Amino acid sequence: MNIKKILVPIVALALSTFAFAQTTPAEKDSIYIRQVEGQKGPDKVLHAEPLYIDLIRDLGARKGEKEWNLGLGLTDNLKFDSYEALIEYEWAPIDRLGLEVELPFTFYAPVNSTISDSIPSNQLNSIKIAAQWSFFVSEAMATSMAIGYINEFELSDFRNFGSPFIKGNIYNPFFVVAKRWGNNFHSLIYTGPMIEQNFNTNKFHTTYDINTSFHYMITGTRNFIGVEFNKTFDVEDFDMTIRPQMRLGIADNLLIGIVAGIPVSRENERLSSFARLIWEPKHK
Template sequence: MKLLYTILFSLFIYTFSFAQVSILPKPAKVKHAEPLYLDLMRDLGARKGEAEFNVGYGTGRFKNRVEHHTFVEYEWAVANRLGLEIEIPVLFAKDDLGHSTNRVEGLKFGTQYTFLVDEKRQTSLAIGYVHEMEFGKSNPNVRNTPLFEGLISSPFFIAAKNFNQISTLIYTGPEFEYGFKSREMQTNFVLNANIHYMVPNSSHYIGIENDMRMEHGHLEYIMRPQAKLALSPQIAVGLVCGVPIKSDEFQMDFMTRLIWEPKF
């Protein structure tokens, strides 16, 4: 009987503690429309335990080649306002001469922390970092081909503000590319400016993602009209097309992603 009373008392304490935790107010969070091409590590102001799976496919036409991309991505909030992400991108490409490239491009890791959530002003601010290890291009004629050929290091800053149903967001920061063989560092700069209309009482939104990139002193600007359609409270699909405004190589592309947010 003593053992039974001990077990019942322990269960009571556990149930009481769980109930106390469950009734605690959730941390503040402002709902912003997330860009679908250059997506974030988690929602701004993410709450601990939130998670999201993404599977995507995209195809693009460049001046001398066609590329097909797929990716698998998992992101989760390990603490309130702190999100982590891991992504595996895969490339299938073929140029006009018939040369093909089929490979896993690398491993991509990211983290993001929302340091300001202002519900009154409908504003969120965040900082983060993305680190990508690029796999080497396999060559059967070369022995001991290195596993990784370089890395990309990208610290970034995010500012987002809502104006009623209009969501605006800016993602910007430098991008450092380092080649292990050449031992050279190249610095690029990324500016991603977004404006979306969020459909009231739903998770649908439509908008435009303006993807600007400064590389080798040249500006590339791709406009990406897009839409997110919520098929259920946990499942959504994103549709994005790319239109070149200023680019020497890029001609057009299309991307779709399937988004699943399990309950937590």
């Protein structure tokens, strides 16, 4: 038996393990960033994606990427509770282009002595289809920009389902810019108008959203803590909800996000909560 042939790989393995153990937090972050940014293909920057108003696909998406999302939420309204559920699939058919299909549901329950007939009916809110194009990605600047469009076919509630089937449409073009500061800090702005058309009256109603988020990614992991500020401007009205949040990696391709919602003005709702399960199937 050749002892040298046995000892050499064992020593090499021990040295490499010791070297990784001595790696500084900044170096570990750099290693993880290189796993995302150092692959063959077009540039891609590691960004922390907000959990409530999420992106259609990663900024700088690479061909073959895909992701399933399941979301569950609870909002404490003044007269009733609303339960939110969604299923979402997003994928990148080519480099830098992300596509998405989403089915969001809302279910309602009366609070205390509220008459059940006075609350909204349960519903499949809409069928949402979306596209997002990352037109600027710079690893050197740790910055990405994208434009996109969401089309939302609004459906009648279950009480009046099919009368009509599609009651309106929401047109939502948007712009995204994201910047990573160093290895751990992330900021993102997601903004655009939402133009709602009611097919019965053929009237349009426009609001404008500005969503800003800030995150800190935990050293050497995909986990983060952060906050979203979801702001909506309407005619003579302004609403903002603050959403502290955290994301935890359960497995290599499975993540869970937990979000709390704190409305600045409690006109119609109180506190809310939301959880998102994220599964990323392996791709070549």
